[in-house]
Amino acid sequence: MAVELSPEGIEECRKIIDKLGNEEAALIPVLHVAQEEFRWLSTEAMDYVARMLHLPPARVYGVATFYTMFNKEPVGKYHIQVCTNLSCSLLGAEGVVEYISTKLGIKAGETTQDDKFTLSTAECLGSCGTAPMMQINDEYYEELTEERIDKILEELSNK
Numbered sequence: 001m002a003v004e005l006s007p008e009g010i011e012e013c014r015k016i017i018d019k020l021g022n023e024e025a026a027l028i029p030v031l032h033v034a035q036e037e038f039r040w041l042s043t044e045a046m047d048y049v050a051r052m053l054h055l056p057p058a059r060v061y062g063v064a065t066f067y068t069m070f071n072k073e074p075v076g077k078y079h080i081q082v083c084t085n086l087s088c089s090l091l092g093a094e095g096v097v098e099y100i101s102t103k104l105g106i107k108a109g110e111t112t113q114d115d116k117f118t119l120s121t122a123e124c125l126g127s128c129g130t131a132p133m134m135q136i137n138d139e140y141y142e143e144l145t146e147e148r149i150d151k152i153l154e155e156l157s158n159k
């Protein structure tokens with residue numbers, strides 16, 4: 001399936017390339033733009049980025065697969081990534097995963113039927129001091145409690 005960024009997305013990429021001065025340096029930020037629009041990086045999306053930046057597709061695949069922040073599988077509108085590394089784990093990350101899982105009726109690695117939420121576990125997201133925490137799309141949500149999770153999910157459900 002052919003994929004193409006919106007005119008706004010293309011413009012954003014142009015600005016990034018201009019600012020950074022070369023296409024190779026623009027790869028990671030451009031992949032972020034692509035992920036924001038497509039939600040995940042399919043092979044077609046990575047090929048599109050490779051053509052746009054005049055880079056070998058293998059270079060783009062290599063970078064996209066190296067970084068866990070890039071989704072290589074389809075995800076819902078809101079991709080919830082709960083950190084389950086040591087600090088978060090000590091402060092209840094497993095309970096957070098279980099709570100969200102029960103609330104949304106999905107297991108880690110699954111997406112709700114309405115395509116709104118995907119639940120994943122993640123390695124340390126660099127916010128250990130405010131554990132337990134999760135990332136939803138580009139936002140961090142820290143010092144999680146069940147009440148706070150209820151509020152966050154309710155707000156997102158209504159968007």
Ligand code: FES
Nearest residue numbers: 083088124127128
């Ligand atoms: S262990 Fe969870 S953010 Fe570092």
